[in-house]
Amino acid sequence: MNLQGILAIYRYEMARTKRTVLQSVVSPVVSTSLYFVVFGSAIGSRIQEIDGVPYGAFIVPGLLMLTLMMQSLSNASFAIYFPKFIGTIFEMLSAPVSFYEIVIGYVGAAATKSLILGAIILLTAWCFVPLRIEYPVVMLLFLVLTAVTFSLFGFLIGIWADNFEKLQVIPLLVVTPMVFLGGSFYSIDMLPEFWQTVSLFNPVLYLISGFRWSFYGIADVNVWISLGAIALFLGLCLLATWWIFKTGYRIKK
Amino acid sequence: MFAPPQPHAKAAAALGLIARCKPPMCSVLTARRLQRPFVTDPIISIQGLTKTYASGFQALKGIDLDIREGEIFALLGPNGAGKTTLISIICGIVTASAGRVLVGGYDIVRDYRKTRAMIGLVPQELATDSFETPLATCRYSRGLFGRKPNPAHIEKTLKQLSLWDKRNGMIMALSGGMKRRLMIAKALSHEPRVLFLDEPTAGVDVELRKDMWALVEELRRDGVTIILTTHYIEEAEAMADRVGVINHGDLILVEEKAALMQKMGQKRMVLDLTEPLAAIPNRFTALGLELANEGRQLVYTYDTQAERTGITSLLSDLRDEGIRFRDLTTKQSSLEEIFVSLVHAGDVS
Known part of the structure; x- marks a missing residue:
């Protein structure tokens, strides 16, 4: 295994985050904090509690998931798309690194960034709302699994995209609506029965539900189903990665 | 065809290298070369290489070519002749349709880690990350090719290419000529045995072109095998030991430059x-x-x-x-x- 190669990619990507700290770290933290203020304090004061949890605290897991997913997607997709766009991908293709090592480097860096961001947002949330974490190990498991899976998904989007519009279309037009409709701001019990059934077809619901369970012990669906859903999505992403690297899709001529 | 290792042949070549080497260029590279397992020439052996793109365009039509270790080989050909495709296949960027390529005796597909570690590539386009620094990008290149950090080598390479003073500035602030030199520095960061220069002096001024020729000569003295594609025939005439002419995917001719000029001139x-x-x-x-x-x-x-x-x-x-x-x-x-x-x-x- 080319450990030096993996480390080179990882460090290069982490250095990029350092260079763009305002955009990569400060901006998502500020925008998520705004959610805490607006939804937690302003609207939360009228909604009171959901399943015994103050509304401000109830939305924290959903908002954390929202940031984690979006940042993982954008970090990883941009990381692999940019070398394709400016032409520096030639160096990676001509280097003695396997495709799996490339994935480990890029996805590892993107997931690390998202986890750092998640930790900062969690600490920030503590400043605004009363938080408790009942199952910290499960919470960490969800955080890591989600960061890795969505970074891998982002990597695939970056490989697939051949222009900047395509790079944005899935995160903005598919993932964002799924996160907002996946119970980030509400429990699906609050929806009419028909929409409850529709919500069950949204895979993001399972992630948010499981993640929220690790905080407060309340969930829309069983936590094992949530873990199974994220594991299934991870498996699908790995399968797609394997296929892309086997065929050289959009990488090699 | 690639022959099994014969220590005496390489030893003789290595002794020749030492004799020709001048300080300070009698460097780490030469010393490193002496420690390698002995390999006989050719350093690159291409057998029946063909490439047909998805569009149906046949870029290479059964190329057979041997490149000797330590030589400067100039590959000439008009635009679209297949020069870049040939280089891209050897380096692993493009997949061949048929045929076989050995680098240092290793197959470029089966033993890609070994072959790619031996190769440095300077592509035609100035593809650099504008927001990086020359020092960081060279370190990155070295790591990517599996080499442990070696600040002394990176410093030597950047100084050799007159980029040391610019090492901490952003790449976007460099001139076109400096970017071109940086591409070479990146390709040399992992101390390759074979260096591909794809149109290295395209669009650079006469003075820089002469500097580049001097650099190539220095690299040759270090024992690096250089394969050069160029539109500037005078470049091949000035530097190459052998010349290959490729047109429409066929290798029309391979000849010692001097013999070619004498024979056909x-x-x-x-x-x-x-x-x-x-x-x-x-x-x-x-x-x-x-x-x-x-x-x-x-x-x-x-x-x-x-x-x-x-x-x-x-x-x-x-x-x-x-x-x-x-x-x-x-x-x-x-x-x-x-x-x-x-x-x-x-x-x-």
Whole structure:
């Protein structure tokens, strides 16, 4: 295994985050904090509690998931798309690194960034709302699994995209609506029965539900189903990665 | 075909290298080369290589070529001839449709880690991350190729390419020539045995081009095998040991540069006449003489490889005809003229 190669990619990507700290770290933290203020304090004061949890605290897991997913997607997709766009991908293709090592480097860096961001947002949330974490190990498991899976998904989007519009279309037009409709701001019990059934077809619901369970012990669906859903999505992403690297899709001529 | 390792052959080559090496260029690279397992030439062996793109365009049509270790090989060809495709396949960027390539005796597909670690590539395009620094990007390149950090080597390479002073500035602030040199620095960061230079001096000024030639010569002294593609024939003429001409995906010719120029070159003899001539006398028509410079020069083109060049009889006949001259010069055909005639002949056939 080319450990030096993996480390080179990882460090290069982490250095990029350092260079763009305002955009990569400060901006998502500020925008998520705004959610805490607006939804937690302003609207939360009228909604009171959901399943015994103050509304401000109830939305924290959903908002954390929202940031984690979006940042993982954008970090990883941009990381692999940019070398394709400016032409520096030639160096990676001509280097003695396997495709799996490339994935480990890029996805590892993107997931690390998202986890750092998640930790900062969690600490920030503590400043605004009363938080408790009942199952910290499960919470960490969800955080890591989600960061890795969505970074891998982002990597695939970056490989697939051949222009900047395509790079944005899935995160903005598919993932964002799924996160907002996946119970980030509400429990699906609050929806009419028909929409409850529709919500069950949204895979993001399972992630948010499981993640929220690790905080407060309340969930829309069983936590094992949530873990199974994220594991299934991870498996699908790995399968797609394997296929892309086997065929050289959009990488090699 | 690649032969199994023969220590004595490489040892002799290595001794030759030491003898030719001059300080300070008698460097880490040479020392490192002496520690490697001995391998006989060629360093690159290409057998029946073909490439057909998805569009159906056949870029390479069964290329067979051996590159010797330590040589400078110039690959000439017009645009779209297949030069970049050939290089891209050897480096792992493009997948071959058929055929086999060995680098240092290892297959580029099966043993890609070993072969790619031996190769450095300087592509045609100036593809760099504008927001990075030269130092960081060279460190990155070295790591990517599996080498442990070696600040001394990176420093030496950046100094060699006159980029050390710019090491901490953003790449976007570098001039085009500096970016070109940075691409070479990146390719040399992992101390490759083989360096591919794909149009290295395209778009750079004359002074920088000369610097680049000097650098290539230094690298050769270090024992690096260099494969060069270029549009500037004078570049190949100035640097290459051997020349290959590729056109429409076929390797038309591979030849020692000097032998090629001697074998295929024609020579022109120019006589500066004392009195201008209005027309060439009839008796000289068969010789294909030409008048130039408003009749003040008489030009005779002859084949250097012919049994008789016809010079003696021509000079004798001119004296008989009363045509006097005050000076005589001869000029060998340039590689460019040879290249153009080869490519043209290929196009016609």
